[in-house]
Amino acid sequence: MAQILRPSQKYLSKSLFTSSIDIGLSLLLLMPTTALAEGNNNNSNDPPPQTTGTSGGSRGCETQSEISSSSIPSLILLAPSQIYGQTLATRPTFAWFISNSASSQMEFRLYEYDQASKQSKLVKEIKDENFKSSPGIMVLSLSSPELLVGRRYLWQVELVCDVNRPSGNPFATAAMKVIPVQPDLNKQLSQTNNVLNKAILYNQADLWYNTLEIALTSKDEPKLRELKMFLLEQVANGSQTGLKEQIKVELTKSTIHQLQR
Template structure:
């Protein structure tokens, strides 16, 4: 990504964050994470608008076929050792999906879990995977890279689409622990997570059922707005159905 494109995207993000602040969602801290100084993670998007050659939804073809719900090119943080991973699938065809989790070891990432079976298939909209029995418990202080691969043709792996991002598990600070213990309201909890730059904890709170309350719905919409880079993506994400993956 060149400097001019990065500048345009930054300006769009700032505009959306200002709108969220006016709405009182208090998401600015989590959606404006500082860029890490070490190796930057992937952008969380499949390249270009290429799909798997299947029929797509009636949207512009330049919308990526696969978008991870992450804070872009910044490593999202969490205090949960069993976070929720979420991604958007553009196309309507049901295709095999492969999920991989890598743990950072010095300057490299080593594979710790791979999920690929007939039960994991794409569904158009937002797919959620909670780190329960199917995934190992993460370790506090560790960084992980997670990857979603859309299998277009099992005989031609080079045609597959994939996106990846980095998640970092950080310790729960004493002050935040005290504040969380003082409220059971999920919206207030999400605000506390946002103030602490805990992207994946805001995500988990926003999408964990039941999440039909008006304020939680607004929280979820604001989170999706921060992922989208233009109006087309924004509408597509906000209109998406939500599918929890049962493992």
């Protein structure tokens, strides 16, 4: 993953967020999120369970003879793959990329993870007949359950190629923390109605999921489009494959599909 150094604290004054959007976005592009910096201090002493943000092996539900070594993964979660992505939302938005043009049945699972016991408890599962993939970026907003502040979660997406052979299904898993909002951040958020400025604040606080939600669900306009491209490039740069440039191209040209459950 790209390692970007954090600017000196003196540059993070509130005035920078209320001056101009152009300046704000420039700051955003110079600052790390949890998805950008390996060994981020917020997470270095609290490693997540083993997760992978990309599916291994096959590209979707193609046969082995159709799989090419140059094919990008069938499934890429828009999340940090080696650290906990953080969020303030108790009903967060999840997003992933599907590379295969053929529609497949999908399954989504959300687990609460106990750091002490190393056990995971299923708290949400979606696998109805209408939950199917489309090529591009799929954005899932959950109406329930309400997640608990201070808890850790694992989320997983699986493509169902053969219900009789689930071991062959491509899947990927990522880790998430729900954290409390800090007073200073809460104050700054309350002082702006501009969604891009809010995204900048979230990004500076290493709140990957809050930042990504704004980028993927807000009205399309140039600066937010630039923010979206920046975040998607970080996902590509963090992928554990030798196809980073190809993944970057596919992610940044993707259609976005909104899902509600």
